Amino acid sequence: MNKVHKIAVVGYGNIGKYAVQALNRAPDMELAGVVRRARSARDVPPELAGVPIATSIDELEGVEAAILATPTRTTPEYASDILSKGIHTVDSYDIHGELADVRRKLDDIAKRHGSVAIVSAGWDPGTDSMIRSMLEFMAPGGVTYTNFGPGMSMGHSVAVKAIDGVKDALSMTIPLGTGVHRRMVYVECEAGADFETVKEKVLADPYFVNDETHVIQVDDVQQLVDVGHGVSMERKGVSGATHNQLFNFEMRINNPALTSQVLVAAARATFKQQPGAYTMIEVPIIDFMYGDREELIKRLV
Amino acid sequence: MNKVHKIAVVGYGNIGKYAVQALNRAPDMELAGVVRRARSARDVPPELAGVPIATSIDELEGVEAAILATPTRTTPEYASDILSKGIHTVDSYDIHGELADVRRKLDDIAKRHGSVAIVSAGWDPGTDSMIRSMLEFMAPGGVTYTNFGPGMSMGHSVAVKAIDGVKDALSMTIPLGTGVHRRMVYVECEAGADFETVKEKVLADPYFVNDETHVIQVDDVQQLVDVGHGVSMERKGVSGATHNQLFNFEMRINNPALTSQVLVAAARATFKQQPGAYTMIEVPIIDFMYGDREELIKRLV
Numbered sequence: 001m002n003k004v005h006k007i008a009v010v011g012y013g014n015i016g017k018y019a020v021q022a023l024n025r026a027p028d029m030e031l032a033g034v035v036r037r038a039r040s041a042r043d044v045p046p047e048l049a050g051v052p053i054a055t056s057i058d059e060l061e062g063v064e065a066a067i068l069a070t071p072t073r074t075t076p077e078y079a080s081d082i083l084s085k086g087i088h089t090v091d092s093y094d095i096h097g098e099l100a101d102v103r104r105k106l107d108d109i110a111k112r113h114g115s116v117a118i119v120s121a122g123w124d125p126g127t128d129s130m131i132r133s134m135l136e137f138m139a140p141g142g143v144t145y146t147n148f149g150p151g152m153s154m155g156h157s158v159a160v161k162a163i164d165g166v167k168d169a170l171s172m173t174i175p176l177g178t179g180v181h182r183r184m185v186y187v188e189c190e191a192g193a194d195f196e197t198v199k200e201k202v203l204a205d206p207y208f209v210n211d212e213t214h215v216i217q218v219d220d221v222q223q224l225v226d227v228g229h230g231v232s233m234e235r236k237g238v239s240g241a242t243h244n245q246l247f248n249f250e251m252r253i254n255n256p257a258l259t260s261q262v263l264v265a266a267a268r269a270t271f272k273q274q275p276g277a278y279t280m281i282e283v284p285i286i287d288f289m290y291g292d293r294e295e296l297i298k299r300l301v
Numbered sequence: 302m303n304k305v306h307k308i309a310v311v312g313y314g315n316i317g318k319y320a321v322q323a324l325n326r327a328p329d330m331e332l333a334g335v336v337r338r339a340r341s342a343r344d345v346p347p348e349l350a351g352v353p354i355a356t357s358i359d360e361l362e363g364v365e366a367a368i369l370a371t372p373t374r375t376t377p378e379y380a381s382d383i384l385s386k387g388i389h390t391v392d393s394y395d396i397h398g399e400l401a402d403v404r405r406k407l408d409d410i411a412k413r414h415g416s417v418a419i420v421s422a423g424w425d426p427g428t429d430s431m432i433r434s435m436l437e438f439m440a441p442g443g444v445t446y447t448n449f450g451p452g453m454s455m456g457h458s459v460a461v462k463a464i465d466g467v468k469d470a471l472s473m474t475i476p477l478g479t480g481v482h483r484r485m486v487y488v489e490c491e492a493g494a495d496f497e498t499v500k501e502k503v504l505a506d507p508y509f510v511n512d513e514t515h516v517i518q519v520d521d522v523q524q525l526v527d528v529g530h531g532v533s534m535e536r537k538g539v540s541g542a543t544h545n546q547l548f549n550f551e552m553r554i555n556n557p558a559l560t561s562q563v564l565v566a567a568a569r570a571t572f573k574q575q576p577g578a579y580t581m582i583e584v585p586i587i588d589f590m591y592g593d594r595e596e597l598i599k600r601l602v
Binding site: 244279 | 319322323325326327397400401404405421424426428430431433435437438439440441442540541542543545547548549550551553555559561563565566580581583584585586587590591595597598599601602
């Protein structure tokens with residue numbers, strides 16, 4: 001019923017791999033190819049057999065939209081470049097304090113080149129942002145708490161890995177309620193490194209200084225890796241003059257699988273927007289969905 | 302920051318009363334007046350002192366949008382009439398099987414007259430529909446269960462009241478999980494009526510025949526009335542190739558307060574759409590919200 005759109009996946013780490021899986025089950029999209037760094041492009045993993053692999057999106061044919069599965073810091077640059085070729089982009093840029101500025105910058109570029117960007121399309125920012133916003137118009141007075149976890153925090157893990165004497169590290173986020181979190185930090189030390197010194201540095205790091213943090217030495221961090229994650233968003237608020245309206249959204253999910261599925265839904269939505277850059281709260285929900293409009297309304301509204 | 306829009310409330314039952322309360326706390330809207338039936342228009346309740354009361358929307362000045370707080374069956378007719386005057390409408394039309402057709406019919410009228418309708422704007426249909434749709438694009442494979450209650454069902458209560466010998470009745474919806482519901486029916490009989498006969502008729506009614514139903518005789522139904530309601534929407538699904546993604550949205554709310562608050566948010570959104578009729582899944586979430594666009598993105602995404 002819909003045209004089949006050709007989508008490129010840029011980057012083939014965790015998110016890229018899951019994005020290919022999500023594209024494979026989307027009836028209205030097909031994988032145009034995967035863009036990888038030159039040194040990775042030669043080792044083709046079995047699941048990409050027959051898929052065009054390139055080191056630049058220019059080498060792939062007929063790409064209409066690109067899913068950016070690159071490290072978050074590099075995303076705005078990739079997006080700027082690809083949008084200026086008239087190709088839509090979606091990303092899961094996750095730095096909350098900066099995403100509004102990134103959107104504005106990409107909005108200019110996209111409008112000049114007739115392309116569409118959907119930015120910060122993951123689960124937080126992303127679908128959580130959509131529900132957080134809904135809860136505010138459902139009960140405009142009150143407080144929302146976003147409780148993350150249990151699950152691995154990439155940002156916190158990277159901060160620990162940067163400390164001298166750390167061979168590998170993993171930081172787990174544990175929700176304590178009302179938006180307060182405990183950090184469980186698992187550290188594998190380099191030979192000869194002193195764990196107590198590492199521990200002190202973790203506890204003094206800006207990433208951890210405000211949270212209850214436990215630092216634990218382990219022999220093999222990789223044994224602890226589980227990409228499951230979760231969230232509980234709670235709001236107690238006021239609708240009109242009526243207090244004590246209670247809301248809770250909870251999920252327990254495979255983190256990269258959900259992020260990638262949302263990116264694929266956002267790629268679909270790019271084809272339904274006017275040129276410009278959008279966050280998910282600026283796009284009608286139905287545009288993220290596959291299927292006939294009237295049928296979707298009949299089945300889901 | 303925004304223009305203050307003039308909004309009429311049509312109908313002054315439960316929803317109309319709460320809609321006035323919700324309008325009172327909306328900084329970007331003001332109450333243009335309340336439309337009531339001729340025989341009610343003379344008895345002005347204290348909370349409407351100073352508010353223009355009319356028996357037709359034509360008597361009110363400068364109305365830009367109307368909140369239809371009329372019985373659901375009469376809503377499409379009111380909407381058609383008011384849209385054809387170039388005034389936007391919002392309603393909480395709640396007959397799931399028919400709302401897609403109502404939308405299409407109103408879409409024609411609205412487009413011809415440059416007005417905007419947002420239909421079925423409540424919590425189910427409404428905000429539940431939005432979350433139901435989101436869960437489908439987050440995990441396209443799987444099943445969603447919508448569990449209602451505990452709370453009063455208007456449709457079921459009205460069905461019981463229509464039975465001979467019933468003076469007053471209330472049907473409570475009790476969620477048993479996986480979308481299965483129990484009906485607790487409280488009946489106040491008319492003098493001389495036989496409760497057992499009434500009970501048999503309730504159990505044979507199409508509204509109840511498929512559900513576990515308990516019919517209980519009481520002396521005074523009004524003592525049982527509590528407009529609290531709730532929902533739990535659960536989905537277990539597949540993102541890409543990853544199974545066991547778990548989602549749950551729960552709320553415990555005052556039913557007319559939430560419905561009316563959503564209607565007011567929808568009234569706000571009418572001013573941001575092109576002429577036509579929309580369900581809530583067709584409108585960007587940000588359009589339902591009060592505030593500066595950039596600030597909302599910074600704070601909520």
